[in-house]
Amino acid sequence: MHAADEALNHSAPDDQAPNPRLRKAFIITAFFTFTVLLHVTFPNLGGTGLRMPHNAAVWMGFGVMMAIAMWPASRGVIRFSAFHKGLGLLLLALWLPFLWSWNEASLIALPRMLTVTAGAILLLGIAQLQLTRRDWWWIGMAILSGVLLETAFGYVQHFVLEPGNWLGYPVETGRPYGVFQQVNVMASFLATGLVISAWLFAEARSNVQRGITLLAPLFIPFLLLTIASRSGFLGTLIAVPLVMGYLWHQDRRRFLQWSGALLAGTAIAAVLFMLTTEGGGAVARKLEQGGGERIPVYLHSLKMILEEPLTGWGYGRFQHDFLHSFADWRAALPRNQPEIVDPIITQTYAHPHNELLYWGIEGGLLPLLGLIGFGSWMLWRLVTKGPNGEKLLLVALMLPLIIHNMLELPFYHSQAHWLVFLMLMGMAENRCSREKKKENKYTFGVRLGGGLIPVALGVFMGTHLHTLWQTKTYIETQGQEFNVLTKIINPFGIGHTLESIAMSQQFHAASEMRIHELMEDYFIWAEKARKTYPNHELYINIIISSNLLGKTQSFEKFLKQSHHLFPGSRETHSIKN
Secondary structure, three states: OOOHHHHHOOOHHHHHHHHHHHHHHHHOOOOHHHHHHHHHHOOOOOOOOOHHHHHHHHHHHHHHHHHHHHHHHHHHHHEEOOHHHHHHHHEEEEEEHHHHHHHOOOHHHHHHHHHHHOOOHHHHHHOOOOOHHHHHHHHHHHHHHHHHHHHHHHHHHHHHOOOOEEEEEEOOHHHOOOOOOOOOHHHHHHHHHHHHHHHHHHHHHHHHHHHHHOOHHHHHHHHHOOOOOHHHHHHHHHHHHHHHHHHHHHHHHHHHHHHHHHHHHHHHHHHHHHHHHHHHHHHHHHOOOOOOOOHHHHHHHHHHHHHHHOOOOOOOOOOHHHHHHHHHHHHHHOOOOOOOOOOOOOOOOOOOOOOOHHHHHHHHHHHHHHHHHHHHHHHHHHHHHHOOOOHHHHHHHHHHHHHHHOOOHHHOHHHHHHHHHHHHHHHHHHHHHHOEEOOOOOOOOOOHHHHHHHHHHHHHHHHHHHHHHHHHHHHOOOOOOOOOOOOOOHHHHHHHHHHHHHHHHHHHHHHHHHHHHHHHHHHHHHHHHOOOOHHHHHHHHHHHHHOOOOOOHHHHHHHHHHHHHHOHHHHHHHHHO
16 A cells, blocks of 8 residues: 555545535536636637636636635634634735825726735635545646646647637647637646646546546646746746655655656657657747846846835836836936847836736835745745655645746736635645634624625626627727627726727727817826826827827927837837927
8 A cells, every 4th residue: 555545544534524515516616617617718808817708707616616615614613724824914914005005006906906815715715614635636636627628728729720710829829828828827737737647646546537647747748848938847847856756755656657657748749749840949949939028127126126115116006117117227327338229128017027026016025025924934834844745745736836926927817827826725734734713703794705705706707708708899890890899788807908999999080080079088098098007009199199189298298208118119209290
């Protein structure tokens, strides 16, 4: 009998564990979320958050899981551990900067704060369910099922779809991105699934279960190689050796079986890659694409934190303040510096591609140190209180997502990534802590929230999917069917996006037909929008509108400001009064 079986035999039998129906409902909801809701997709605007259909759908499952998990607390007893106390302190550190930095852009940060808070509630709820070791195995299988479906979708995108396909996948790129529409997000999801498969394989109880888990090391390597994501490679190269160390400690036979499957998958990947691409040179070219501005972005982000370490620049202010701060720094350079010719940072960033820097810039040292402190404390708990033989596993499971979070913004691109991270963190906490019980006097609040939250989220996200569908129709007709936007019943999920679409339509109509009133209305809106969502196109439209309206001072002011913010822009340099 190997170590994993011994651990299973020493854990409480599933039929004696509390909350059997709720635990089963939680697992079923997890399966439905990762296999069905995650794959709700259709042509869309792209981007992050609720601009993506699958994120809205996953939120529905998230709400149900949160309600199920918290329901046992309605019986008058709440369970918690030191982990949940630390989580509460972290939440306090993240919310407090609103008190001293509230500004016109603060509402931009509200969805992020609500998402973090919902995650904390879910983690507290998981403690109420008292999930068994076997329950966690099935939750891991739910995640792996979603990963395997994404793997299959990736193969379809790479080998089956033709140019002009209805999903809008750009076949010519040769980099499958699944439902995520971003290759690095796809890569970290696959890397996490690969590591999870090793854990599940170690505790699988039947040949069918072992066979399913071995699909990951057989078929994921080709997609990771084809996608050629730096963050995906880095997460895989660090986490896989750790989880292999866990397998070696648990059972040498299963270590050899999983490693053999991974070796076979790597060989298959190499053969397919050589047959379908130009080989290693193609990987090198893909790795060279993008990422060139990341180091300058990081360096200037650190500079901004040092400039406002105590209060931060204000929640929601990053896009505006980073653009202006970097432009001011660039303008202050000596004129003979090559950076004046090459502006280094040429894009408009809404995130510094590092989560710690993001919180540090907007909130200051309090949320930054809170996140670093909480992460360090969790690692210390895993090392000192984690079960013997499983410490490597618990660290390895979360590593691909943590690494990606330090290099990009996966939790904004994909709600599924956030849910996976919460599940893995919850499992690690479950195996490291002893929970305490306390009387809960707020049972009515738990029941009310448990009944309302999934319904409210379901209605909101369902109507939001309708909004995305109407927006898709508008984009596909290139704005010819503007009336479809009037059918939208829930504009709140992407309010600024819809407002920008409507005002852009108004700008073009006013400029073509020379309607002064409409152009004046657009100018007022754009002048306000630049203070929260500045971008190159918006500034060009402001300059054109001020010129058409005969606002000479505004024209000169915004033209000069555009040269300052976007020195490499050919459009602004070609505009004349």
